[in-house]
Amino acid sequence: EVQLVESGGGLVQPGGSLRLSCEASGFTFSDHYMDWVRRAPGKGLEWVGRTRKKANSYTTEYAASVRGRFTISRDDSKSSLYLQMNSLKTEDTAVYYCARVRGVLVGSDYMDVWGEGTTVTVSS
Amino acid sequence: DIQLTQSPSFLSASVGDRVTITCRASQGISSDLAWYQQKPGKAPKLLIYAASTLQTGVPSRFSGSGSGTEFTLTISSLQPEDFATYYCQQLNSYPRTFGQGTKLEIK
Numbered sequence: 001e002v003q004l005v006e007s008g009g010g011l012v013q014p015g016g017s018l019r020l021s022c023e024a025s026g027f028t029f030s031d032h033y034m035d036w037v038r039r040a041p042g043k044g045l046e047w048v049g050r051t052r053k054k055a056n057s058y059t060t061e062y063a064a065s066v067r068g069r070f071t072i073s074r075d076d077s078k079s080s081l082y083l084q085m086n087s088l089k090t091e092d093t094a095v096y097y098c099a100r101v102r103g104v105l106v107g108s109d110y111m112d113v114w115g116e117g118t119t120v121t122v123s124s
Numbered sequence: 125d126i127q128l129t130q131s132p133s134f135l136s137a138s139v140g141d142r143v144t145i146t147c148r149a150s151q152g153i154s155s156d157l158a159w160y161q162q163k164p165g166k167a168p169k170l171l172i173y174a175a176s177t178l179q180t181g182v183p184s185r186f187s188g189s190g191s192g193t194e195f196t197l198t199i200s201s202l203q204p205e206d207f208a209t210y211y212c213q214q215l216n217s218y219p220r221t222f223g224q225g226t227k228l229e230i231k
Contacts, residue, residue, distance in 0.1 A: 035220075037168070044225040045160070045168065045211050063219045064125070097167055107156035107174065107215050114167035 002026035002113050004098050009118030016088050016122070022081040022098030022115055029079035030054060033101035035111055036072060036083050038094035046094075048072075050101065051081065066092075088122045095119050126150050126214050130223035136231045141202045145226045147195040147212035155191045156216035163208045171210075172197065204230075 008020040036048040049062040051072045071084040099111035127150040155175035160168040170179045172188035185200040212223040
């Protein structure tokens with residue numbers, strides 16, 4: 001069964017750091033780009049960022065709201081995706097989802113498999 | 125950044141109704157658009173990609189159309205399990221933005 005399972009969420013103070021993990025199973029993780037998406041309370045979905053695969057030098061993309069504070073990485077040997085979140089703000093409070101990206105070409109890079117999410121709360 | 129505007133933001137409908145949700149892009153994005161469904165407490169689910177291609181396993185009552193700047197998601201005959209929030213997402217440029225969502229509620 002194709003599956004993504006996030007972990008690492010919790011309560012953190014403003015200015016703090018947190019590292020989320022996403023463990024993949026049931027498919028060849030190294031073949032896929034991977035995304036992080038979040039949903040803040042009462043808000044809609046927000047794309048956070050992406051890591052490409054080894055063939056694309058593991059390059060990354062980020063939303064402006066997190067660029068410079070969040071870092072996406074992956075360990076293909078562990079079929080795992082990570083989101084390092086630094087300098088956290090109250091507005092980063094959200095459920096964070098990891099998602100598998102189906103294709104690599106522009107327009108075909110939709111997210112076809114999603115985890116159930118992990119909750120991050122930034123509050124003093 | 126490309127802005128996506130969905131209309132309506134809220135929609136009240138009955139089982140059996142035909143409903144249409146519109147997604148407008150701030151600039152042309154060819155057919156680089158996906159639609160997702162999200163139910164409370166659950167992960168989003170891919171419904172349609174490339175504006176009109178139905179994801180495997182998604183019921184045929186869902187359909188998508190459009191290109192350029194205007195897109196639609198249509199549910200031909202609402203079923204009880206279709207009451208959820210729907211999002212469009214553009215796949216044309218970074219950042220990969222979503223529409224604000226359309227919450228479909230039971231009338």
